[in-house]
Amino acid sequence: METTGRGRPRIQDTADDIVAAVLATAGARVSTPDFSTRRIAELTGLSQTLVSRACRRIRRVPAEGGGAGGHAASGGTNSVGSGASSVGAGASRDSRRSALVLAEVHVRFPQIRLRFAPERGASAPGAQTVATSEKTAAERRATALMASLHASEAARWRVRDAGEAASAEASLLTPDQLSACWDAHDPDWEQFLDRTAGLLSRCAPTVDAIPGDLLDLLARRAGRGLHGTEWRRGLPRNPNISDSATEDVALPAELERSPRNRWFSQVELSVTEQIAIALRREITNSRFRAGDRLSPNVLGDRLGLSRSTVRSAMSRLVDDGLLDSDQGSFRVPGVTVADVVDLYAARLHIGMVLLRACAVQPRHQMLPVRLALGAVEAAATQGTRSDVGLADLQFQQELAEASGLSQSARAFHALTLRVRMFIAVLRLDYSPAVERIVSDDRRILTAVLAGDAEAAVRSWRLKLDNAVRHMSALAPESFDAELWSRLSR
Known part of the structure; x- marks a missing residue:
């Protein structure tokens, strides 16, 4: 030994x-x-x-x-x-x-x-x-x-x-x-x-x-x-601040932190991804709606980053479809049913690959996933209405990381950033879906731990079918069931 x-x-x-x-x-x-x-x-x-x-x-x-x-x-x-x-x-023996x-x-x-x-x-x-x-x-x-x-x-x-x-x-x-x-x-x-x-x-x-x-x-x-x-x-929690507000931008460059515990998620965020998170928080907390302008100068001041860095990152986000641009200015994007279907079709198929890889991984590799499921269950009983959705997305990302497929996990993470932006723009309320989210996640993890990849994929299909319909209900057009059926086969 x-x-x-x-x-x-x-x-x-x-x-x-x-x-x-x-x-x-x-x-x-x-x-x-x-x-x-x-x-x-x-x-x-x-x-x-x-x-x-x-x-x-x-x-x-x-x-x-x-x-x-x-x-x-x-x-x-x-x-x-x-x-x-x-x-x-010795302290406890001192009765005074x-x-x-x-x-x-x-x-x-x-x-x-x-x-x-x-x-x-x-x-x-x-x-x-x-x-x-x-x-x-x-x-x-x-x-x-x-x-x-x-x-x-x-x-x-x-x-x-x-x-x-x-x-x-x-x-x-x-x-x-x-x-x-x-x-x-x-x-x-x-x-x-x-x-x-x-x-x-x-x-x-x-x-x-x-x-x-x-x-x-x-x-x-x-x-x-x-x-x-x-x-x-005795300091009460501010009910207007969701857990998304706890997603930190990286520490200043002059400070070094230790490597993260390997039993936690190992996703490292680029500056562009960090700014995407900050933008989503800004959209949620400031009650922005589709079409509203976003100022790189204001965001840069709040994040302690140079305006040129923020503007460059926001331009990247335009390329990724997370922001709209009009003559050099940036706007909160609109979200159509076609956007939702496109996004969830991509997540569906990448997720299927990841789950099949997870099903052949050793059990200890799934520990972060099991911990993430516990966070979903806790959020369902103790959290705010946004907590369950955020915990669920983290559970999905932990599955991606546990797969051992680094490129696919990275692509899945990029899609997760887009999902979170859609949630912010559409003001998505997960309250009606809490029980279903918890049961779906339990079935997926149970199948993965049993090595039953196809059962995990079936549960994943059902989960995303429910999710795409839930999100599409808040978009301005009616849900295109035929398009979703073709893309999700």
């Missing part, structure tokens, strides 16, 4: 990364029995022993301590991260200290800060009885938070211009007794994780200590290294 320089089996390091990816993308659902060590083992194909050990290591529980899985979850399965109270146990809650999380390259605060109205730890199930759920949430930090790969962050970047946010890392801070300029990642684990061990054993809205935000940010995460306790 291969080992690392420290003599530790590499299979455990890999298991740590896989389990961290599962927990980091679970969101508030991590509190449920779906994320017991047994269920995670079934999901990932790892042994339950490896999963339990990974949870302990992520939560930073000493091997001689209580051990992950010490508390029984429903059905006799083990809890992830149970027994982590042994971390910083109040229980803590997480109060603030700030991630802005190259710095991270987690701030804790005493629980309001609480007395010393242990002064009130808490149900074992809630303690287990609270510990799972703490483990999921640590998993998000693990999956961020912030330990590998590098800064080129240390002096300039350090002065930009020096005030962020003002140390105090209830904060854990990390700065890539003076890195001691292990100490930061130990301090975070110790503060988490002092948190109240209730789910409110680490709120579900924070975990959901971290889950959405997990594939982007948590960059740009801003959360404060």
Whole structure:
């Protein structure tokens, strides 16, 4: 068996990364029995022993301590991260200290800060009885938070211009007794994780200590290294801002980030694609309609990019059909039924190729797809009306990436950008289709995991047939069923 320089089996390091990816993308659902060590083992194909050990290591529980899985979850399965109270146990023995809650999380390259605060109205730890199930759920949430930090790969962050970047946010890392801070300029990642684990061990054993809205935000940010995460306790989410607003343009060129965790999507966006995302966000948030003008100057100022760069990218988007142009000015494109049919016919046939390739891939290759399906299911029960559609498109893209066909996956991604633009222009509401989207995605993944390519393709055909009809209903002309039938054979 291969080992690392420290003599530790590499299979455990890999298991740590896989389990961290599962927990980091679970969101508030991590509190449920779906994320017991047994269920995670079934999901990932790892042994339950490896999963339990990974949870302990992520939560930073000493091997001689209580051990992950010490508390029984429903059905006799083990809890992830149970027994982590042994971390910083000296703190819990000090009855004069109040229980803590997480109060603030700030991630802005190259710095991270987690701030804790005493629980309001609480007395010393242990002064009130808490149900074992809630303690287990609270510990799972703490483990999921640590998993998000693990999956961020912030330990590998590098800064080129240390002096300039350090002065930009020096005030962020003002140390105090209830904060854990990390700065890539003076890195001691292990100490930061130990301090975070110790503060988490002092948190109240209730789910409110680490709120579900924070975990959901971290889950959405997990594939982007948590960059740009801003959360404060009690600050309500703006219902007018959809998850599309969290799609970041790339970091400034003078900063370097670590390679993304290989268990997350590996799609890298060009500047043109990033601007396409920003344009879609602008169209959605500013209530633009087909024919309205878009200013490269305004967009450039908002993105911090030169006007010439933005204008050049917008010209590319005109060539790709994502924008209209008239004598040098840019306009929000109109969307016709023919455009919708054309787009979905292309996605249908490329998707068929990708699914047939996915069906012969090893099961571990499908882990990002399975995590993406979980995000679709969570959005269906907890998200806004736009969340399900965006999560569904991400699920489809994860299938494309898992196929191993890089050129086809790239072409599929370009079509996805076009779908998202159409959604913005047409103000598409996925609410009536939520249950069907979830069931379609489940059938597709089930068929892929069973190696049944043709069953996956049949489900894909049905899914896109429903989608094209749903989107066409909002276009100005009537749906051309005969054209769609010819193109989708």
